[in-house]
Amino acid sequence: MSYDAHFRVWRGDAAGGELADYTVAVHDGEVVLDVIHRLQATEATDLAVRWNCKAGKCGSCSAEINGRPRLMCMTRMSSLPSGETVTVTPMRAFPVVRDLVTDVSFNYAKAREVPAFVPPPGLAPGEYRMKQEDVGRSQEFRKCIECFLCQDTCHVVRDHEENKAAFAGPRFLMRVAELDMHPLDAAAETGLDRKRAAQEEHGLGYCNITKCCTEVCPEHIKITDNALIPLKERAVDRKYDPLVWLGNKIRRRGA
The missing domain is CATH 3.10.20.30 (Beta-grasp domain)
Incomplete structure (x- = not known):
C-alpha cells in the first residue's frame, strides 16, 4: 500500500x-x-x-x-x-x-583531546588478561557508532554555544569513563589522572544527568547510568577523599 x-x-x-x-x-x-x-x-x-x-x-x-x-x-x-x-x-x-x-568537526576535535589507552608496562599486545566482567563493562561503550545524536540532544552543547570550549559532551565523557574503569589502563602510572581530567578538562561538572543522551542513542547504550554517573561518583570520591587531600598537602609542603 x-x-x-x-x-x-x-x-x-x-x-x-x-x-x-x-x-x-x-x-x-x-x-x-x-x-x-x-x-x-x-x-x-x-x-x-x-x-x-x-x-x-x-x-x-x-x-x-x-x-x-x-x-x-x-x-x-x-x-x-x-x-x-x-x-x-x-x-x-x-x-x-x-x-x-x-559540520560535526567539533566532535572530532573533542575526540583528540581525550588521551588514548595507556598499555600496561611489561606486557605486549596479546598478553593482556581481563575478567569477563570487565570486558563486558567496556564492550557496551564500544557499540557507539559516532552518530553524535547524544551530543546533539545534550542541552549543554545544544543550547549554549559558549560551553563547547569547556565541555566534551556525553559521547567523549563516556570514552573517558571507559578508559578510567579499564583494569589494564596504566594512565595513572604516567601521571595522568583521568578522573581529575574529566572534571577539570572535559567539563564533567556541566552534565546534570537528565538522561536525554541515553534516550536518543540508537545502540541503546546506557550512557548516563553506566558511564557518566559512575564517573561523577569516582571523580567526587577522588577529589574529596580526606586521605588524598592530606597527601596533597604534605607533598606541597615538602616541595
Missing part, C-alpha cells in the same frame, strides 16, 4: 534557510531516509543529505525528525503519527553546511 505524505524539509546553508513543503509518495515498510531519497530523485534533486550504510551502523544520516534527534535510516514511517506532517531538519547543535548536512 502506498500513500502521499506531507514533508517539511529544511533547505539552506550557513547563511540561512527555511522549511520547504513537499508531498512525497511513501510505500509500506519504508524509513524516513527512503522518502528523502525519493524526494531527491523527484522534486529536490539538489537536496544535500549525508548517509552511507542505511543499516543503522555508520551514524551518517543523523538529523532531527519532528524535533527529535534520530537516524533517518532507523526511523520507520509507520512509527510516526499517521496523517501528520513530517518535519526533517539538520542537527541543531552543529553548524549547517547545506540542507540536512551539518
